[in-house]
Amino acid sequence: MSALLRVENLHKRFGALVVTDGVSLDVMPGRIHAVIGPNGAGKTTLIHQIFGTLAPDAGVIRLDGRDITRLAPHRRAQAGLARSFQITSVLPEFSALENVALAVQARAGSSFRFFRAARGQAGLNAPAMAVLERVGLRARAGMVAGSLSHGEKRQLELAMALAAKPRVMLLDEPLAGAGPEETARLVTLLGSLRDACAIVLVEHDMDAVFQLADEITVLAQGRVIAHGTPGAIREDAAVRTAYLGEDF
Amino acid sequence: MKFVVPVAIFVALALIPLLAAVGVHVPGIVTLIASRVMIFALAAMSLDLIMGIGGLPSFGHAAPVAIGAYAVAVCDAAGVQAAAAVIPAALAAAGLFALATGAVALRTRGVNFIMITLAFAQMVYFATGSLADYGGDDGYTLSARTTVFGLDLLDAKRIYLTTLVVLIAVYVLLRVIAASRFGRALAAIRQNRGRVQALGIDAFAIELAALVIAAMIAALAGVLMANQAEFVSPAYAAWGRSGELMVMVILGGLGTLHGAVIGAAIVVLAEEGLGAVTQHWPLVLGPFLVLAVLFFRHGIVGGARR
Numbered sequence: 001m002s003a004l005l006r007v008e009n010l011h012k013r014f015g016a017l018v019v020t021d022g023v024s025l026d027v028m029p030g031r032i033h034a035v036i037g038p039n040g041a042g043k044t045t046l047i048h049q050i051f052g053t054l055a056p057d058a059g060v061i062r063l064d065g066r067d068i069t070r071l072a073p074h075r076r077a078q079a080g081l082a083r084s085f086q087i088t089s090v091l092p093e094f095s096a097l098e099n100v101a102l103a104v105q106a107r108a109g110s111s112f113r114f115f116r117a118a119r120g121q122a123g124l125n126a127p128a129m130a131v132l133e134r135v136g137l138r139a140r141a142g143m144v145a146g147s148l149s150h151g152e153k154r155q156l157e158l159a160m161a162l163a164a165k166p167r168v169m170l171l172d173e174p175l176a177g178a179g180p181e182e183t184a185r186l187v188t189l190l191g192s193l194r195d196a197c198a199i200v201l202v203e204h205d206m207d208a209v210f211q212l213a214d215e216i217t218v219l220a221q222g223r224v225i226a227h228g229t230p231g232a233i234r235e236d237a238a239v240r241t242a243y244l245g246e247d248f
Numbered sequence: 249m250k251f252v253v254p255v256a257i258f259v260a261l262a263l264i265p266l267l268a269a270v271g272v273h274v275p276g277i278v279t280l281i282a283s284r285v286m287i288f289a290l291a292a293m294s295l296d297l298i299m300g301i302g303g304l305p306s307f308g309h310a311a312p313v314a315i316g317a318y319a320v321a322v323c324d325a326a327g328v329q330a331a332a333a334v335i336p337a338a339l340a341a342a343g344l345f346a347l348a349t350g351a352v353a354l355r356t357r358g359v360n361f362i363m364i365t366l367a368f369a370q371m372v373y374f375a376t377g378s379l380a381d382y383g384g385d386d387g388y389t390l391s392a393r394t395t396v397f398g399l400d401l402l403d404a405k406r407i408y409l410t411t412l413v414v415l416i417a418v419y420v421l422l423r424v425i426a427a428s429r430f431g432r433a434l435a436a437i438r439q440n441r442g443r444v445q446a447l448g449i450d451a452f453a454i455e456l457a458a459l460v461i462a463a464m465i466a467a468l469a470g471v472l473m474a475n476q477a478e479f480v481s482p483a484y485a486a487w488g489r490s491g492e493l494m495v496m497v498i499l500g501g502l503g504t505l506h507g508a509v510i511g512a513a514i515v516v517l518a519e520e521g522l523g524a525v526t527q528h529w530p531l532v533l534g535p536f537l538v539l540a541v542l543f544f545r546h547g548i549v550g551g552a553r554r
Contacts, residue, residue, distance in 0.1 A: 051446070077448030085446075091439040102436050106447035111433040111454060114425050118432045164447060 002065075004029045004198050005081075005168045010049060010059035012042075012222075019045045020056065021222040027168060032190070032199045034209045037219035038243050043202045044086060046219070047172050050200070051083050052076045064167065078109065082166035082197075084157045086173045092146030096137055096156055099145050100128035103163035128163060135159045135189060151182030158189065168198045175205045187211060210234070218243060253549060254506035258416055261286065261509075265409050283408045285509070285516045286415050287472045292496035292508035293415075294465035297422055299494070300503030301431065302458045303438030307362045308349075308369030309493045312342040312463035314485035316470025318376055321388045321480040325381065331396040338467040345372075346463030350456050366487060373485040387481025394475050402475040411472055415509075418465055422505050425461070434458050435503075495533075499540050501547025510548055 003026035012020035019042045027033045035043050048054035050061055052073040061069045068076050091099050101124040105111060108123075118124065132138050135155045140148060145156060154174060161169050174190065175183050187208050193199060203209050209216065209230075216233045218226040220242045226233055233239055264282055268274045291313050298304040319338035328334065349368040356364055382388040393402045401410045425431050436444045437451045445451050474480045483489070496515050500507025515533070522529035540548070 053442075072450075074445050074448050074450050077446060083446050085443070089440060089443045089446075091436050091443065093439055094436065098432070102432060102444070102449075103447050105429050105432070106444075106449045109448070111429050111449050112457070113429040114431075115428055117424070117427040118429045119427060121429075124429075160443075160447065 003027055003062075004064055005050070005200070006060075006062040007046075007050065008060045008062070010046070010061070011057045012045060012049060012054065013057060019222050020049065020059075023059075023219070023222070023224055025217050025224070025227070027198050027200055028215070029167075029198050030194055031214040032194060032201055032212050034201045034203060034213035034216045035219060036203070036206070036209055036216060036243065037225075040221075041219040042222040043219055044172055045222075047083065047170050047200070047202060051081060051170055077106070077164060077166075080165075080167035081170065082161040082164045082168075083170040084161050084172060084174055086176060088150065088153045088157065088177075090145045090148075090153050090156050090160070092144070094145055095142050096132060096145055096148065096152075096159075097125065097128055097141040099156055100131055100159050100163045101125055103160040104128050107164045131159045131163045134162065136185070149182075151178050151186070154178055154182070154186060155189065158186075158193075162193070162196060166197050168200065169193070170200045170202075172202045173204060174201070175203055175208055183208065254419065257506055257509050258412070258419075261412055261415075265412075279408050281516060281520055283411050283476060285513045286408075286411045287469050287476060288493070288496065288516055289509040289512035290411075290415050290418060290472070291466045291469035292493050292500070292512050293418060293422060293505055294462040294469070295493050296497045296500075296503065296505055296508050297425070297434075297465075298455075298458050298462045299497055300501075300505075301426055301438065302434045302455060304354075304455060304459065305358075305362050305494070306353075306365040306459075306462075307487070307490050307494065308365035308367075308372075309462070309466055310485050310487070310489035311349075311369035311372040312345060312466035313470040313473065313489070313493075314372055314376060314482070315342045315345055315463075316467030317474035317480045317484050318379075318382065318470075319467070320390065320394060320471050320474040321382050323394075324390045324392065325388070329392050329395050330398075331394050331402075334394050335468070335471060338471050339464045342463040342467030342470075343460050346460045347456065350459035350463075354452055354455050354459075366490065369485055369487060369490055373482050373487070376485055377482040383481070385482060387479055387483070390474065390478045390480070393478065394471065402472070407472070407476055411476075414468065414472065418468070419505060422465075426505070430454065430457070495537055497547075499537065499544075499547060501544075501549035504547065504549045507547045507549035514548075 005027035007025045010020050010023045037043055049056045052071055060067060063079055068079060104124045104127045132141050135158050137155050140152060175186055178186060191212055213230050216230055217224055218239050225242055226236045226239045264274055264279055295309045298306055316338040319341055320334055323334045353361055353364045377385045433449050433454050437454060441451050492515055496511030497508055499514055500511030518533050522532050
């Protein structure tokens with residue numbers, strides 16, 4: 001089986017500060033690949049480079065064999081990458097349904113249509129509704145996104161990412177700020193997404209990471225210090241000193 | 249319910265020619281001021297597309313208006329009055345202007361966008377002032393008004409009705425565009441540009457297209473303005489004009505489209521009414537604008553809706 005998303009020897013520095021130092025990683029289809037590490041390890045910077053909001057100094061990023069290193073973010077999205085944001089990022093004035101319908105519209109590549117009203121289009125609303133159902137937000141479809149609870153906004157973000165039918169989803173701390181109940185619900189939801197696409201998961205909640213991940217890559221100071229199954233990572237001495245701590 | 253206010257506005261504007269048709273005496277000054285209101289409303293409405301719906305605060309929207317007006321002057325000097333030539337020339341010139349300047353301006357956000365659009369408009373202001381063949385700073389008086397397929401639809405008698413029809417048609421067009429997939433994407437970019445990009449939408453292309461559409465409508469307003477005054481001058485592109493258009497949109501209610509008509513009416517009437525009392529009328533309009541922004545965050549139309 002070959003990797004769906006392949007990051008090869010990525011380098012990025014801001015002045016004297018090396019934030020990504022030769023990172024390589026392979027994301028297999030249908031797998032959840034967690035990226036963990038202490039604060040400042042370069043996890044979010046890595047996500048930015050994979051998605052194209054930051055350009056790497058060196059290295060190659062391939063999606064299903066295709067070199068996407070120099071593509072603009074919206075082109076990468078069209079090629080099959082989707083991302084969620086560390087800070088909740090929905091369109092606050094739109095209803096939940098409109099948020100997802102926009103993602104469907106983006107997927108269809110059809111935003112240069114000027115004359116038919118978008119609101120009533122079944123071609124946008126039906127798939128959007130199906131995705132809302134999947135993330136458990138169907139009952140909230142008509143609500144303005146800005147008035148949803150924090151956990152619901154997180155679910156809505158996932159719905160927007162899912163609606164794009166991505167091949168790889170980049171999730172940057174999808175559980176940040178969620179309460180215990182919301183976390184449990186989101187973890188179940190994330191686990192169920194495996195069959196939809198591969199996932200790169202950056203997350204600080206270690207319980208969730210070890211519950212969800214099929215593979216884990218550990219970053220410290222911009223470098224990969226370990227990679228393996230959750231079981232192997234838990235036992236890795238270098239990881240324990242760098243990040244997890246002795247009593248994990 | 250949604251269309252009560254806009255319909256009421258257009259019915260009120262239609263009353264003037266209706267009353268005149270049934271023999272009521274309508275003073276010429278009323279018709280003149282009302283048609284000025286409508287022409288400004290047309291330009292302000294197009295600004296509302298980019299500023300209210302798209303979140304792009306252009307401080308140079310007088311530029312495409314002036315380009316439209318100068319298209320009339322240039323054609324007039326060449327002895328061409330046919331709208332079939334004048335209007336395409338005006339739309340093409342303003343559209344190209346917006347395409348070129350927009351591609352640069354859209355590299356910036358917020359205050360920088362305001363300043364760079366202002367800078368481009370100032371270039372138009374000084375460029376028109378240097379057009380010696382068209383009167384330079386003194387402006388250019390038209391030899392004749394534009395004709396539409398040989399009909400004098402823009403003469404002093406008929407320009408009111410023509411402007412009203414154009415205004416309603418543009419309003420309907422902009423409503424349709426706002427409700428379309430394009431309009432949805434544009435409104436989404438205002439709310440969260442990065443998110444929209446991440447969904448796979450080319451935000452830059454959407455914004456640029458909106459700037460071009462708005463500039464073309466503004467140019468249409470410029471054509472009407474030139475015909476109404478039978479005169480064109482660099483003052484059309486003055487920065488104060490751009491500011492007035494912004495004030496109209498903000499007073500009326502950002503993103504409402506028909507609010508632009510109310511905003512235009514307030515500004516034009518304040519200019520005419522207060523201007524008759526004191527030449528320092530902006531001293532009155534200024535604090536009024538501050539109050540409006542403080543207490544009617546969503547403009548007069550938006551405030552009434554809440």
